[in-house]
Amino acid sequence: MIFADYPGNFWAVLPAVMFAVILVFAYLGRESRKAGLWNVFFLILQYAAVAVLLVILWNPSRPQMSETSARNTVLVLFDTSLSMSVVEEEGVDISNILNNSENAANTRLDKAAGVFMERFSPSDPEGPDYRIYGFDHQSYYSDTVDTLRRWGGRTNLQSVFGTLSKYELNIAAYPAKEGADLQDTSAKGKVVGAVIFTDGQADDKNVNSYLPIRDEKMRVVIVGIGSRSPQTDIAVKSIKAPSRIAIGSVYNVNVVLDAKNLKEDESVVVELFRDEDVIGMRQLSSKDFSSERVESFSVAADRLGRQSLSVRTRLSRSEVNPANNIRSTMVEIVENPKLKVLFYSQVVNFDIGKIRQALARDKKIKLDLGLDAIKQLDLATQAATTSGHVKLPEDKAGFYNYDVIILGPCAVDRFTESQLDGLYSFVVERGGGLVFLPGKAEYGPSGWRNQKIRSLLPVYFEGEGGKQVSVYGRMLLSDEGLESRILSKEDIQKYDEAASPFYGGIDKKPAATTLASVRENPVLAAHRVGRGRVCLVNVAGLFKWYREDLEGGLLKQFVSGMTSYIGTVTKVEAGVELFAERIDGGTGIVKFDAYVRNKNFEPVSGAAVLLNFNGKTMRMNEVGRGYYSLEIESIFDESLIASAQAEREGVFLGEKTIAAGLPPVRNEMTDIEIDRDFLRSLAKRVGAEYYDADSLDKELVKKFEAKTQVTNLSRMISIWPRWSLFLGLCAMVSINWFIRRAKGLV
Structure with a gap:
């Protein structure tokens, strides 16, 4: 027990002793001795009451513990x-x-x-x-x-x-x-x-x-x-269409569909919209969806401009997720761009004549013809003047004026060093397209010795390779050949005669692509070198493909497709390269990168590069020498059309327009x-x-x-406010009084 309010142990004990002494003397009196042994009991009982009263008056305390x-x-x-x-x-x-x-x-x-x-x-x-x-x-x-x-x-x-x-x-x-x-x-x-x-x-x-x-x-x-339990869900997984197509052509729109947990004999309606108009419709049953289904729609490019294509699916009843029932893409219908093409040969034969006729029929080509087949200089000069023929350019600047160069049989090793450098730079730096036609001995690629030009070839002429062969068969297009759109399966099926490779035993380079072959012999091979593309045409008797009654026939289709395939960089676009890449599908962020070069194709710093997209013009940020970039959010379409223009100090450097396909965005409602x-x-x-x-x-x-x-809390509390102490005190006083009364002491 802790007596927190006591004045000290000595002063606390002193009153208690004094009261004890007084009580002892009181009970030793004459009257008190009459009680005998009861007198001692009365003394103790009386002192206990007094002691308890003193304790109460002194307010003793004790610590109390509690938890919070x-x-x-x-x-x-x-x-x-x-x-x-x-x-x-x-x-x-x-x-x-x-x-x-x-x-x-x-x-x-x-x-x-x-x-x-x-x-x-x-x-x-x-x-x-x-x-x-x-x-x-x-x-x-x-x-x-x-x-x-x-x-x-x-x-x-x-x-x-x-x-x-x-x-x-x-x-x-x-x-x-x-x-x-x-x-x-x-x-x-x-x-x-x-x-x-x-x-x-x-x-x-x-x-x-x-x-x-x-x-x-x-x-x-x-x-x-x-x-x-599985839920019914119809989903348009993707929609694919060419981002850019020439007017007057027909293109395919491929749609990937998926359906889950359809009821038996339940039908799904698939609609294709161009802008706001329905241009195609299919009705599919639940049996058609054993797995993902691909539906293809043929669409005519009949008017210029940008068009929105949308695919929507409908079910006869409601479903849990209509958000994935529609997808859209963009297509731009453009005029056929005019490509400036140089067709140069040092040999005249049936192939050269018919190729020239086929090129002349192509409305998207502006053709320059160069023939150096006449050996006498005065006659050659006179013939070139009267026929409109041009000379092979002497330097880079001359080659840079063209978008595509087709080289017929030529003795390339006799070209000047400036011409060789210009031809190489035309492909690697300017991004031009180059086509090699076959020829005999030194007039064909197999006989060339210049290593710079041989590095442009998409095939090897090693060992027995490069010898003329007599192999005939139907020409087969590879998957890459079909994607190139140079020819289609329908074009080849219309041509009944067998084709023959000019060279046998050749192998394509590792980075090259075989677009077409005859009995496992590459007859059309291409690869990218620097910014440009190079293609080797390894076909004998090309003149047989020409049909006057069919407006040039297969040969016209071939040369038209070939120039479009490799002539991807026009003169205006040569100074600017533009790329688009989706970097965050969740927020739809697309990054645009532009590379800007001057007329010598050196990187340009400090240029003003403007990106035109979706009706807005934005300035791209320079992040490196000749390298400009810009990120745009919330682009969820699967294709886009954008253009970039560059100029520096009032000098126009070029313009590039791209129609890029983007991977589908996975959103919350895809699955x-x-x-x-x-x-x-x-x-x-x-x-x-x-x-x-x-x-x-x-x-x-x-x-x-x-x-x-x-935490635990401790505080001091008084021990007096207790019923037990109060009742005990009352009992001691009462008992003391009752016994004294009973003994006649009161």
């Missing part, structure tokens, strides 16, 4: 991305959900909120305190479930675990201040766990990119939200089925637990520690 506890916190994180807007009940219009209609209900998010309210009882004061968060592209705090944002465009689960990491290792535990009162509410518990409600449609599904939870005591539960496998793997990776929403029970909440002892 606070409610722990459990983080509850709800996926609020677009895939959580799915209504997994037939007959419900999802448009009400997406428009935040008052009647919107039964979405996955609503189901998650219902499970939370029912299973976790957040209003229970004896349970933990629940702190509400939402997450889409990032996690965010929300006061209540009702204030969660709807609907985000993507799911970033990395942000969820970033939020959890802030509370790991009891970082959020705040002990009460020392000496705080018992009623102090500033004491806070710690974060003991987290519950994550999601359907698993995350941007990053590489579980190895997620870090394990560091605090082993922190319990994390992942709850999967989504129906166990809306709950991904249980991913969520289970994720839970195992980070050290969490996984449950389906319908398998949760209220026992789970008991596994979260509801309260935490924050």
